[in-house]
Amino acid sequence: MTEQELQHARKALRERGEVGERVLDELRRVAAAAARWGLPPALAPYGVWNEEAVEEIYQDWVADRMLRNGGLQSLLDKARSGAALRRMAERSLRQHLLNQRDRSQTQNLYTRVAHVLRDSGRFIEVLGAARQSQVWWAIRGKEERPEWDGDDDGLVSAAWSLGDFTMIRYKPGASKLSPVLSADDLERFVAGLFDTTGSRLTLALIARALELRFNLGRVDVDSLSDLEEEPAGVGDPVDTQVAVAGTARAIIAELSPRQCEVVLGVRGGEPQAEIGIRLGCSEGTVSNELRRIGQVVERYSDDWDDRNMLLRIVGDQLYEQSDRQ
Amino acid sequence: MTSSPCPSLADLLAHRDHPAIHEHLAECVRCRVLAAGAEPLEAGSGSDLETGPQVAGTLIDQLEPGQVLAFSFGQLEELLVAAVLDADAEDAVVAPLSSQPELAAEWDLLLPPEVLGYPVMAEVWNHGHVLVEQAYELLATLSAEQLGALDQLYEAALAGTEPPADAATGPIAAGPEDPRVLYQDQERERTGPFWQAAEFLHQAGTLGELVHREREAHAVEPDEVEDLVEDRPGWLDELEHDRLDLERELPVPALRRLMERLVIPLHEGTGALVRQAFERTCFDDTAEGLVLARQRTGSRSGPRRPSREEARRRSKRYLDKLIKEMER
Numbered sequence: 001m002t003e004q005e006l007q008h009a010r011k012a013l014r015e016r017g018e019v020g021e022r023v024l025d026e027l028r029r030v031a032a033a034a035a036r037w038g039l040p041p042a043l044a045p046y047g048v049w050n051e052e053a054v055e056e057i058y059q060d061w062v063a064d065r066m067l068r069n070g071g072l073q074s075l076l077d078k079a080r081s082g083a084a085l086r087r088m089a090e091r092s093l094r095q096h097l098l099n100q101r102d103r104s105q106t107q108n109l110y111t112r113v114a115h116v117l118r119d120s121g122r123f124i125e126v127l128g129a130a131r132q133s134q135v136w137w138a139i140r141g142k143e144e145r146p147e148w149d150g151d152d153d154g155l156v157s158a159a160w161s162l163g164d165f166t167m168i169r170y171k172p173g174a175s176k177l178s179p180v181l182s183a184d185d186l187e188r189f190v191a192g193l194f195d196t197t198g199s200r201l202t203l204a205l206i207a208r209a210l211e212l213r214f215n216l217g218r219v220d221v222d223s224l225s226d227l228e229e230e231p232a233g234v235g236d237p238v239d240t241q242v243a244v245a246g247t248a249r250a251i252i253a254e255l256s257p258r259q260c261e262v263v264l265g266v267r268g269g270e271p272q273a274e275i276g277i278r279l280g281c282s283e284g285t286v287s288n289e290l291r292r293i294g295q296v297v298e299r300y301s302d303d304w305d306d307r308n309m310l311l312r313i314v315g316d317q318l319y320e321q322s323d324r325q
Numbered sequence: 326m327t328s329s330p331c332p333s334l335a336d337l338l339a340h341r342d343h344p345a346i347h348e349h350l351a352e353c354v355r356c357r358v359l360a361a362g363a364e365p366l367e368a369g370s371g372s373d374l375e376t377g378p379q380v381a382g383t384l385i386d387q388l389e390p391g392q393v394l395a396f397s398f399g400q401l402e403e404l405l406v407a408a409v410l411d412a413d414a415e416d417a418v419v420a421p422l423s424s425q426p427e428l429a430a431e432w433d434l435l436l437p438p439e440v441l442g443y444p445v446m447a448e449v450w451n452h453g454h455v456l457v458e459q460a461y462e463l464l465a466t467l468s469a470e471q472l473g474a475l476d477q478l479y480e481a482a483l484a485g486t487e488p489p490a491d492a493a494t495g496p497i498a499a500g501p502e503d504p505r506v507l508y509q510d511q512e513r514e515r516t517g518p519f520w521q522a523a524e525f526l527h528q529a530g531t532l533g534e535l536v537h538r539e540r541e542a543h544a545v546e547p548d549e550v551e552d553l554v555e556d557r558p559g560w561l562d563e564l565e566h567d568r569l570d571l572e573r574e575l576p577v578p579a580l581r582r583l584m585e586r587l588v589i590p591l592h593e594g595t596g597a598l599v600r601q602a603f604e605r606t607c608f609d610d611t612a613e614g615l616v617l618a619r620q621r622t623g624s625r626s627g628p629r630r631p632s633r634e635e636a637r638r639r640s641k642r643y644l645d646k647l648i649k650e651m652e653r
Contacts, residue, residue: 001373002373007462010462013442014442014464029335029339030333030334030335032366033333033334033335033338033366034333034334034335036334036338036363036366037338037359037363038334038359070438070441070442070443070444071424073441073443074424074441074442074443077395077404077406077441078395078405078406079404080397080401080402080403080404080461081373081402082374083332083333083336083373083374083402084402086332086333086335086336087330087331087333087402088403089333090333090334090335153496154496156496157496157497157499160496160498160499160503160504160505161499161500161503162499163499163502163503164502164504249358252355252358252359253334253359255355256331256355257326257331257353257354257355257356258326260353260354260355260358261326261354264354279326288507291507292507292511317358318354318355320358320361321357321358321361323354
């Protein structure tokens with residue numbers, strides 16, 4: 001698409017709500033290419049990328065994110081060339097699939113919060129209620145604290161103050177996957193929320209804090225008793241290897257060129273200061289990039305072994321194509 | 326490391342032999358990994374990679390607080406969507422808009438989907454200067470109420486006070502560990518290039534000063550470039566003193582060759598300098614010879630100037646020609 005065609009497309013959508021065939025063709029091309037080589041099988045609707053799966057995610061992405069939520073208008077407002085539109089659309093598609101995965105299985109997270117409250121020994125039920133989601137809990141030894149009576153802003157503010165957490169979208173190599181916080185992170189989140197608010201909390205309030213902090217969809221916490229966590233499946237070892245390699249490639253697709261260079265530097269034992277000099281940025285920027293790389297990799301792993309394995313494979317794939325050999 | 330943005334997978338897999346992609350692959354290990362082992366995709370309706378963005382000329386003459394516009398910079402393929410906080414004839418202070426309002430902190434004003442068709446936040450903390458030349462397209466205008474809220478938040482940020490209690494902002498950022506602070510770093514990096522044109526203009530002063538400074542920096546002697554304009558001795562000295570009538574005495578191809586020789590990039594910042602220099606020295610057609618002669622000889626009777634609109638129209642025409650020359 002030329003710059004002029006983009007200007008027309010932008011105007012047609014904003015003023016008349018029209019989306020031209022040309023724009024839809026571009027989005028379809030993006031979905032087909034990304035599914036073919038830039039997305040792991042676990043994000044496919046039925047665990048494998050074929051024409052049917054591509055069509056399904058294309059339709060869903062366009063209807064839900066591009067049209068219903070104004071995503072296409074946002075892309076068109078920012079794109080000045082066809083190449084830029086496709087680049088931004090690919091990011092949007094990836095984000096959409098990751099969020100879909102979160103939303104469809106978010107209930108598991110709340111089930112696990114209920115288990116943490118009940119089983120960890122750190123919390124105590126202080127005030128019963130007819131519904132499980134409305135029972136008041138407190139940190140053991142701090143039962144005298146009042147019930148939380150703040151608003152959503154206060155709750156999400158407290159949630160943000162707890163620092164970084166990474167949502168795990170799925171485990172590499174698994175065929176049935178859940179978005180979760182790692183067990184340690186989940187308990188840190190729950191305990192931190194009790195401490196920061198200085199209050200008693202209900203499961204519904206904790207769920208609300210999770211929704212707001214991690215941008216999750218609304219869930220019906222009253223149906224929790226029907227839910228069991230879905231175990232991660234274990235595939236054939238060869239399939240698993242292929243899936244892990246695909247996951248590593250999907251991670252690289254999410255990284256920027258500078259982040260890839262940082263991975264290569266760290267893999268080669270280069271100090272952060274020297275990486276910064278080589279890349280023409282500060283040591284602080286390198287440190288921030290490492291944090292972002294960590295966030296991307298951790299999204300695909302639920303423990304240190306997974307994380308380290310993926311980082312190693314990502315580093316190896318980059319090294320094989322680098323000038324360092 | 327590559328300086329060009331990575332292509333989408335659709336372009337990478339369908340146009341691997343296109344010169345632009347080929348050049349990018351030579352510099353980018355990320356894209357080499359993604360391209361390795363992949364079967365080429367069918368190119369579909371053909372490549373539009375040749376038709377990248379053009380350097381925009383002046384499209385919008387005046388900016389006003391409350392306007393929401395897309396801004397360009399040079400040949401960047403992505404535009405900056407931002408709300409105007411303050412403006413004068415030359416430049417404006419704007420707050421970038423982000424389409425990730427879920428990451429709003431206390432200096433991000435939340436704006437509803439009614440404004441642009443999707444929810445956004447105005448990053449008041451990330452405000453910066455753009456030139457009027459960078460205004461690419463008017464997208465929307467804030468209501469008086471929204472502009473009032475934006476203005477209050479901006480004033481509070483400038484005064485170093487707390488955000489207004491009733492402002493529709495996100496929760497307060499909780500220190501360096503808060504992931505929204507990391508996002509703010511990314512946003513600073515994304516928006517940084519768009520401030521360069523105004524910074525450039527403020528540092529350069531005038532076109533004459535810029536040419537003089539760059540000529541000295543590249544150790545280019547006047548006689549090395551004097552012959553770019555035939556039969557007009559002394560033109561370079563007059564240009565460097567902002568006295569040369571660009572329209573009549575500096576043909577566009579000569580200015581293009583001078584800029585190339587001195588490695589002066591063409592973007593909205595240099596475009597504004599050219600336009601200012603042009604308008605400063607342009608005169609009415611009918612008075613031309615006499616007026617210029619009078620000016621050079623120090624006569625008191627001043628030259629007749631064209632109207633502001635006429636000067637602007639002619640300077641835009643000159644600039645458009647320069648843009649076309651540079652794109653050849």
